[in-house]
Amino acid sequence: MTLASLALAVYAAGALVALVRTDAGWGARVLLALTWPVAPLAFALTVASLVAVGMVAFPPFGVTVLAVAGAAWYLL
Numbered sequence: 001m002t003l004a005s006l007a008l009a010v011y012a013a014g015a016l017v018a019l020v021r022t023d024a025g026w027g028a029r030v031l032l033a034l035t036w037p038v039a040p041l042a043f044a045l046t047v048a049s050l051v052a053v054g055m056v057a058f059p060p061f062g063v064t065v066l067a068v069a070g071a072a073w074y075l076l
Helices: 003-021 026-057 059-075
Strands: none
Touching: 003 026, 026 059
């Protein structure tokens, strides 16, 4: 099984669950089934934006994040 067919199988399973198990109307069901793979990207963007805002709002946190990122860059 290739990576593409595995991704398609996971997408199809999620779309089927969204169509069958959701108690919303059919329009919302179809929209959820089509857009559910976007959720991990939305989560990553939310966490990244919260870290960026936290770095500006709380300078000690920002210094810590930059130090950890610099150490990781240097070690890798």
